[in-house]
Amino acid sequence: QSALTQPASVSGSPGQSITISCTGTSSDVGDYNYVSWYQQHPGKAPKLMIYDVSNRPSGVSNRFSGSKSGNTASLTISGLQAEDEADYYCSSYTSSSAYVVFGGGTKLTVL
Amino acid sequence: QLQLQESGPGLVKPSETLSLTCTVSGGSISSSSYYWGWIRQPPGKGLEWIGSIYYSGSTYYNPSLKSRVTISVDTSKNQFSLKVSSVTAADTAVYYCARILSGPGNYLDYWGQGTLVTVSS
Numbered sequence: 201q202s203a204l205t206q207p208a209s210v211s212g213s214p215g216q217s218i219t220i221s222c223t224g225t226s227s228d229v230g231d232y233n234y235v236s237w238y239q240q241h242p243g244k245a246p247k248l249m250i251y252d253v254s255n256r257p258s259g260v261s262n263r264f265s266g267s268k269s270g271n272t273a274s275l276t277i278s279g280l281q282a283e284d285e286a287d288y289y290c291s292s293y294t295s296s297s298a299y300v301v302f303g304g305g306t307k308l309t310v311l
Numbered sequence: 312q313l314q315l316q317e318s319g320p321g322l323v324k325p326s327e328t329l330s331l332t333c334t335v336s337g338g339s340i341s342s343s344s345y346y347w348g349w350i351r352q353p354p355g356k357g358l359e360w361i362g363s364i365y366y367s368g369s370t371y372y373n374p375s376l377k378s379r380v381t382i383s384v385d386t387s388k389n390q391f392s393l394k395v396s397s398v399t400a401a402d403t404a405v406y407y408c409a410r411i412l413s414g415p416g417n418y419l420d421y422w423g424q425g426t427l428v429t430v431s432s
Contacts, residue, residue, distance in 0.1 A: 234416035238358075245407055245422035246358065252416060289358055293415045299373050300348075300360040300417045 203228065204290055204303035211309040217278040220306045222290030223271055228301060230271035234293035237266060237275045240305075241286045249288075250275060277308070285310040313338040315408050315423035323402075323430050329395040333408030333423060340389045341366040346411040348419065349382060349393045351404040359404075363411055364391055398430045 205223040212218040238246035250266035290303040319331035348363035362372040364382045384391040409419040
């Protein structure tokens with residue numbers, strides 16, 4: 201059982217916007233701005249898409265944005281494209297240990 | 312461009328020790344700005360953090376695996392390694408090595424391609 205809770209799947213049509221949630225606790229998401237998001241295409245390694253809740257690494261499209269409210273972080277993808285179809289994982293610093301916790305992952309389907 | 316490459320046996324027998332090495336090229340493993348880590352992903356499942364190491368040898372392990380895991384670093388070869396002892400079928404997974412940005416966020420900004428390790432007799 202993952203420490204961070206994500207919906208198993210979300211879907212959207214090309215051009216639409218979707219949001220993936222990541223719910224933690226006051227020991228992780230709620231009290232720290234150290235949330236990140238990873239994109240993973242089938243058979244490929246994960247790719248860092250968002251860090252520090254809302255920052256994008258160089259080269260990541262500005263269609264990807266992150267936010268946080270209380271114990272829940274969110275990843276929003278606007279202008280959905282076929283290439284966005286992938287699994288997405290959130291991650292957060294946790295004060296309860298010195299290691300990384302991941303969410304269970306969300307499969308995004310572009311209809 | 313930084314590259315990480317996992318290597319090691321793809322098949323390990325139950326109760327034996329799984330051993331993998333990650334070779335880093337295009338950058339130094341001795342940089343003070345990074346840690347180096349191992350993450351695994353069972354087939355069809357999510358990501359699991361195994362542990363990480365600093366070039367000085369300081370290690371951090373997932374408590375659920377700590378009793379069976381050892382991570383080491385060889386700065387002369389620009390490599391770090393993973394050993395998991397007493398493996399079972401539950402250890403079957405794609406194992407990734409990654410670079411971790413130093414700091415509380417532990418962001419993994421570069422990953423290896425991953426290597427599938429199957430535990431079976």
